[in-house]
Amino acid sequence: MGISEELDLMPKGTSLHKEFSFTLENAGPNNRTVEIQKLSQRPPLFLLKGILTPQECEVLMDCALHNNGEPLQVAKTRNKGGTNFTDYRVGSQMTWIPNYTMQGLKDLARQVHATFLPHEPCFHPRESVEDLQVVHYDPDGRYNLHHDATLRILTVLYYLNGVSDTWFPCADAPEGRFVKRQGAIDFANYSATSNTSHSGVVASQVQPGDAIAFYNYFQDATIEWNAIHAGLPATSDKWIATHWYHHVAPRQCTNENS
Numbered sequence: 252m253g254i255s256e257e258l259d260l261m262p263k264g265t266s267l268h269k270e271f272s273f274t275l276e277n278a279g280p281n282n283r284t285v286e287i288q289k290l291s292q293r294p295p296l297f298l299l300k301g302i303l304t305p306q307e308c309e310v311l312m313d314c315a316l317h318n319n320g321e322p323l324q325v326a327k328t329r330n331k332g333g334t335n336f337t338d339y340r341v342g343s344q345m346t347w348i349p350n351y352t353m354q355g356l357k358d359l360a361r362q363v364h365a366t367f368l369p370h371e372p373c374f375h376p377r378e379s380v381e382d383l384q385v386v387h388y389d390p391d392g393r394y395n396l397h398h399d400a401t402l403r404i405l406t407v408l409y410y411l412n413g414v415s416d417t418w419f420p421c422a423d424a425p426e427g428r429f430v431k432r433q434g435a436i437d438f439a440n441y442s443a444t445s446n447t448s449h450s451g452v453v454a455s456q457v458q459p460g461d462a463i464a465f466y467n468y469f470q471d472a473t474i475e476w477n478a479i480h481a482g483l484p485a486t487s488d489k490w491i492a493t494h495w496y497h498h499v500a501p502r503q504c505t506n507e508n509s
């Protein structure tokens with residue numbers, strides 16, 4: 252389950268290039284060469300330079316804003332009992348773009364899958380990748396520290412307007428850096444504020460159309476807790492889109508799209 256040997260063995264800080272070929276709603280070139288740079292080993296975290304064009308980002312934001320005429324939903328805030336963290340977004344609105352409704356979106360998802368999950372037994376889009384979630388944060392909106400599990404083995408997060416600042420406080424941290432208690436992580440030492448100095452890795456200074464990809468599980472299907480992350484307070488309006496990939500057990504494979 253999970254990462255290819257090629258991506259796993261890449262030293263941190265190095266890059267490789269992959270060809271992608273898709274067209275989102277006729278908004279951009281078919282072929283593109285994407286630089287994939289490794290930002291950390293634990294979790295395996297990658298920056299994808301220019302996987303979308305700025306024009307394609309506009310198409311996605313526009314689609315999210317006019318989704319069937321429905322307004323974006325305001326994300327709920329849920330207090331997880333304790334004052335240390337709220338496991339939800341603050342100051343944001345979101346919607347979903349079904350993968351089958353936008354030309355090229357399925358192709359994008361399929362090609363990302365082929366690069367990042369080559370060992371998965373098959374690719375059945377309706378089972379292995381969720382629809383595209385598009386989120387808008389107001390200035391100062393944020394997503395407090397959390398882990399994307401369960402079931403989501405790979406997260407691919409597209410930065411649509413060049414505002415990023417996704418923080419991975421435990422990236423490449425020594426074992427035991429985080430504390431896991433009674434099934435929950437103690438996040439007390441990691442408040443997602445903009446004025447602390449940030450340990451680990453912060454995905455920052457991206458261009459519209461750059462993305463990050465990271466694995467939430469080890470190959471043996473145990474959870475990679477070092478993948479916890481937060482969306483730091485947005486410095487201005489922030490737009491992201493996310494595809495979450497799931498493991499598909501072999502018995503679920505069908506011939507369709509496999």
Ligand SMILES: O=C(O)CCC(=O)C(=O)O
Nearest residue numbers: 394415416417481482493
């Ligand atoms: O906004 C960000 O930078 C992170 C978003 C995130 O972690 C999520 O949507 O699961």
Ligand SMILES: [Fe+2]
Nearest residue numbers: 397398399480
């Ligand atoms: Fe997340």
